[in-house]
Amino acid sequence: MAETAQKRITDIGPPHYEKFLPPIIKxxxxxxxxxxxxxxxVIVHISETGAKLYTxxxxxPRLLSTAKIRKFAQLAEKYSDGYLRFTSxxxxxxxxTDPSKIDPLIQELESIGHPVGGTGNAISxxxxxxxxxxxxxxxxxxxGIVKAVMDELIxxxxxxxxxxxxxxxxxxxxxxxxAVHCSDIAILGIHTRPPKINYDLLPKVCEIPNxxxxxxxxxxxxxxxxxxxxxxxxxxxCMYCANCYTVCPALPLxxxxxxxxxxxxxxxxxxxRTEPMFSKLAVPYxxxxxxxxxxxxxxxxxxxxxxxxxxxxxxxxxxxxxRIGWPKFFKLTGIEFTKQHIDDFKHAGLTYKTSVxxxx
Amino acid sequence: xxxxxxxxxxxxxxxxxxxxxxGMKKWKAMDLQKAAIELFGEDRCDKNLCKEAIKELVNSGxxxxxxxxxxxxxxxxxxxxxxx
Amino acid sequence: MAEQMKKYETxxxxxxxxxxxxxxxxxxxxxxxWNPMANDLLGxxxxxYRDKIGHWKHGGIVGVMGYGGGVIGRYTDLPDEFPNVSxxxxxxxxxxxxxxxxxxxxxxxxxxxxxxxxxxxxxxxxTGDIIFLGTRTEELExxxxxxxxxxxxxxxxxxxxxxPSCCCGMARCEWACxxxxxxxxxxxxxxxxxxxxxxxxxxxKIKCSGCPNDCVASIARADFSVIGxxxxxxxxxxxxxxxYAKNGVDIVKEVVALCPxxxxxxxxxxxxxxxxxxxxxxxxxxxxxxxxAPGKDxxxxxxxxxxxxxxxxxxxxSVIVPFVKLDDEDSFNDxxxxxxxxxxxxxxxxxxxxxxxxxxxxxxxxxxxxxxGLDPQPEMIRHPRTNPYVxxxxxxxxx
Numbered sequence: 001m002a003e004t005a006q007k008r009i010t011d012i013g014p015p016h017y018e019k020f021l022p023p024i025i026k027x028x029x030x031x032x033x034x035x036x037x038x039x040x041x042v043i044v045h046i047s048e049t050g051a052k053l054y055t056x057x058x059x060x061p062r063l064l065s066t067a068k069i070r071k072f073a074q075l076a077e078k079y080s081d082g083y084l085r086f087t088s089x090x091x092x093x094x095x096x097t098d099p100s101k102i103d104p105l106i107q108e109l110e111s112i113g114h115p116v117g118g119t120g121n122a123i124s125x126x127x128x129x130x131x132x133x134x135x136x137x138x139x140x141x142x143x144g145i146v147k148a149v150m151d152e153l154i155x156x157x158x159x160x161x162x163x164x165x166x167x168x169x170x171x172x173x174x175x176x177x178x179a180v181h182c183s184d185i186a187i188l189g190i191h192t193r194p195p196k197i198n199y200d201l202l203p204k205v206c207e208i209p210n211x212x213x214x215x216x217x218x219x220x221x222x223x224x225x226x227x228x229x230x231x232x233x234x235x236x237x238c239m240y241c242a243n244c245y246t247v248c249p250a251l252p253l254x255x256x257x258x259x260x261x262x263x264x265x266x267x268x269x270x271x272x273r274t275e276p277m278f279s280k281l282a283v284p285y286x287x288x289x290x291x292x293x294x295x296x297x298x299x300x301x302x303x304x305x306x307x308x309x310x311x312x313x314x315x316x317x318x319x320x321x322x323r324i325g326w327p328k329f330f331k332l333t334g335i336e337f338t339k340q341h342i343d344d345f346k347h348a349g350l351t352y353k354t355s356v357x358x359x360x
Numbered sequence: 361x362x363x364x365x366x367x368x369x370x371x372x373x374x375x376x377x378x379x380x381x382x383g384m385k386k387w388k389a390m391d392l393q394k395a396a397i398e399l400f401g402e403d404r405c406d407k408n409l410c411k412e413a414i415k416e417l418v419n420s421g422x423x424x425x426x427x428x429x430x431x432x433x434x435x436x437x438x439x440x441x442x443x444x
Numbered sequence: 445m446a447e448q449m450k451k452y453e454t455x456x457x458x459x460x461x462x463x464x465x466x467x468x469x470x471x472x473x474x475x476x477x478w479n480p481m482a483n484d485l486l487g488x489x490x491x492x493y494r495d496k497i498g499h500w501k502h503g504g505i506v507g508v509m510g511y512g513g514g515v516i517g518r519y520t521d522l523p524d525e526f527p528n529v530s531x532x533x534x535x536x537x538x539x540x541x542x543x544x545x546x547x548x549x550x551x552x553x554x555x556x557x558x559x560x561x562x563x564x565x566x567x568x569x570x571t572g573d574i575i576f577l578g579t580r581t582e583e584l585e586x587x588x589x590x591x592x593x594x595x596x597x598x599x600x601x602x603x604x605x606x607x608p609s610c611c612c613g614m615a616r617c618e619w620a621c622x623x624x625x626x627x628x629x630x631x632x633x634x635x636x637x638x639x640x641x642x643x644x645x646x647x648x649k650i651k652c653s654g655c656p657n658d659c660v661a662s663i664a665r666a667d668f669s670v671i672g673x674x675x676x677x678x679x680x681x682x683x684x685x686x687x688y689a690k691n692g693v694d695i696v697k698e699v700v701a702l703c704p705x706x707x708x709x710x711x712x713x714x715x716x717x718x719x720x721x722x723x724x725x726x727x728x729x730x731x732x733x734x735x736x737a738p739g740k741d742x743x744x745x746x747x748x749x750x751x752x753x754x755x756x757x758x759x760x761x762s763v764i765v766p767f768v769k770l771d772d773e774d775s776f777n778d779x780x781x782x783x784x785x786x787x788x789x790x791x792x793x794x795x796x797x798x799x800x801x802x803x804x805x806x807x808x809x810x811x812x813x814x815x816x817g818l819d820p821q822p823e824m825i826r827h828p829r830t831n832p833y834v835x836x837x838x839x840x841x842x843x
Contacts, residue, residue: 008509008589009592010510010592010597011640012592013538013636014538014539014540014541014596014597014629015540015595016629017540017542017615017625017629019540019546019549020544020545020546021544029614029615030623032614032616033618034733034737035617035618035733036733036734045616045617053616055616059465059466060466061466061467061468061471062468062566063468063471063472063565063577064471064565064566065471065472065475065563065564065565066557066558066563067474067475069550069554069567070550070551070554072550073547074547076546076547076550077547082547082548083546084547085542085543085545086545086567086568087659088661113464115464115465115466129570130566131498132489132492132500133468133485133577134518135498135500136498136500136501138498138500141493143460143468144468147460147467147468147469150465151462171752174753175752175754177570177571178570179570179664180752181664181752181758182661182760201440204440205439205440205441207428210386210428210429213796214429216756241754241755243755246428247430247796247797248428249441249502254497257496269663269664269665270657270726271658271663271723271725271726272657272725272727272730273702273703273725276663276664278758278760290496291460291493292459292460313697314702346757388643388645388796389643390643390645393643414643415510418512419510424507424512425512425641425642427504427505427512427601427642430602430645430797431512431604431642431643431644434505436505439504439517441501441503441519442503442505442519443519443520443523443530
């Protein structure tokens with residue numbers, strides 16, 4: 001790993017995207033007229049010039065070895081003149097001009113374990129976070145749950161038989177590096193116990209005023225412990241958000257016994273039909289049960305299937321629930337409604353039902 | 361009109377602020393800027409000077425950016441979490 | 445790296461090699477065949493699966509010289525057992541706008557990472573960067589040097605402007621109402637200093653979506669959301685509408701009844717849209733892409749302030765500019781001016797870890813608009829206040 005003494009280059013930003021666009025895109029940039037989805041995982045864009053661009057979309061685990069990246073590069077050279085892209089949901093897309101190459105590409109992708117699909121009224125790849133692979137604050141793993149859930153729901157990735165799109169996402173803690181707060185179904189890792197104070201470490205690595213200021217419920221106060229500056233935590237005020245842990249590593253919340261998973265439903269970011277909406281709590285707690293998290297998988301599957309069986313065409317999960325009402329959602333899914341579903345954070349009153357628009 | 365201070369002077373003053381309060385206060389870039397402008401006066405020091413001074417301090421390795429739930433400027437040191 | 449690598453038994457992770465979805469465990473094992481870091485990651489992850497807990501410590505000081513963003517420090521809490529992930533820092537590499545690549549560019553990136561890191565990546569991280577997953581402190585500068593020589597740079601992290609991202613826009617979508625990739629590239633280049641040298645109260649994310657379908661979730665995930673729209677009539681090809689009807693689309697049920705503006709009529713022959721009531725939601729266009737298209741007078745809505753729950757609760761971005769044209773360099777410069785104006789009061793007065801959306805809620809949108817020089821407009825609110833507690837700054841003289 002010898003180093004050259006070249007002049008240090010900084011602040012150049014990313015390469016210009018034009019370097020990576022296939023000729024057909026350069027020629028038809030801003031000229032696309034419409035698109036069709038001839039089969040799941042294949043989109044054809046037709047330009048006003050008559051040009052046709054065929055996109056083949058395949059699933060990806062997001063975590064890729066450099067060997068797999070080279071494999072994708074090789075596939076791109078074989079089938080799409082060396083051009084490909086990735087989507088905002090981690091799918092890989094090959095950009096073809098020759099429709100006769102679609103079938104062989106799909107076969108090859110499937111043969112190396114990358115199913116093709118995720119278009120139209122389907123479940124696309126899940127947006128997710130790092131989990132135990134890389135994160136210090138993870139309350140659960142990310143990739144493992146995604147794998148287990150998508151193994152079970154693969155049929156909805158490879159077909160387009162759902163009433164509408166459905167976006168699944170997973171975040172391994174409340175920091176939500178993935179946009180789970182506006183997903184049709186969100187899987188969220190949670191802590192359920194206050195932080196444990198590491199009194200030895202705290203004065204060495206944490207700045208007390210910052211720690212105190214970090215708590216949204218003012219549960220943390222400065223104190224001394226064994227003659228050294230420390231903090232004390234009013235545990236009944238703690239809502240396990242872990243904001244203090246982010247500013248002070250001596251306040252860990254991770255707990256093998258009590259960390260777990262919550263399930264949220266009915267969010268969307270698209271403006272189509274209804275305005276964007278937040279996901280709402282469906283299941284407050286499920287256990288962390290690696291390696292395949294059966295409780296989480298079955299709960300998500302149940303919600304997907306109940307929605308698929310009951311929603312009108314084009315109705316996203318949140319729109320469906322708005323139409324049928326939350327009581328019916330809980331009844332149809334068999335999910336128990338508890339005290340924990342009722343909001344008690346800021347502006348909680350806005351979530352109470354203030355009409356007699358009820359179904360029986 | 362008062363003469364502007366130099367980037368070096370601002371950098372020196374900022375370095376001293378960080379050094380003198382090491383372990384007691386964490387400085388964000390904005391805190392250093394506000395403190396420097398307060399110290400030298402608005403007519404002699406401005407945002408751009410402060411920005412350049414911070415760049416100078418960081419490029420020379422006298423200060424480093426750190427992140428603990430927010431980005432700070434600190435004297436380089438071995439961090440608590442580091443393994444050998 | 446020629447020494448014999450330890451072989452870990454991974455009965456729990458092996459379960460995740462089964463099944464039809466692509467397996468991240470297979471990816472880690474592929475890299476673990478030759479890379480000691482990936483090999484120890486495999487062992488450590490198996491341990492996490494057994495212990496039901498993560499084994500990472502947050503590092504806050506490592507980076508490349510001069511930058512405060514782009515590197516996330518990580519150390520395992522079991523360094524004696526897993527020495528090759530004793531350091532396991534992430535590098536965020538700024539992606540090309542729209543996530544387009546050539547095979548050559550991908551190989552360049554893979555080669556660099558094979559020389560310096562774990563052989564593992566994310567395509568892509570949540571904010572949009574290419575993620576180089578795991579390396580030692582002493583490899584950071586060398587990796588950075590090779591990246592910049594290959595024309596790549598690091599993205600943001602910490603209290604800085606984060607790597608802007610966008611949908612594929614005009615490159616491959618007929619609905620793009622402005623050039624998302626061009627604007628994203630422009631803003632990324634303009635804010636290099638702010639991306640690499642954190643000087644803000646907390647993170648500030650920029651996401652550019654070409655239409656109201658918002659494929660990059662900018663309304664939920666970006667402090668500064670640019671969402672394409674149009675303000676003239678939806679373009680209609682009546683022949684094509686009839687074609688859809690003939691082929692089984694129930695125009696009344698699937699289009700007319702679901703229009704939030706209730707502004708579409710269909711008599712079996714002609715589709716009529718009262719564009720003055722159109723809410724630009726995209727639904728009719730989504731259902732009939734061959735027949736309908738956004739109008740020709742295109743631009744964008746600018747919204748501000750979205751974020752995930754930490755710490756004061758989740759916020760969606762809200763409108764601050766109801767319509768702006770974005771078709772030349774001047775209009776891009778106006779966006780820069782707007783961003784600069786937006787940052788100023790927040791940078792001056794914002795608290796550590798307070799996102800701009802939370803700051804606005806603290807000081808009030810009305811006051812904030814005054815500070816950044818925008819006039820209040822009814823497009824900015826759902827409805828006017830329902831309480832009578834109005835502040836009057838200039839008291840009227842009593843007669």
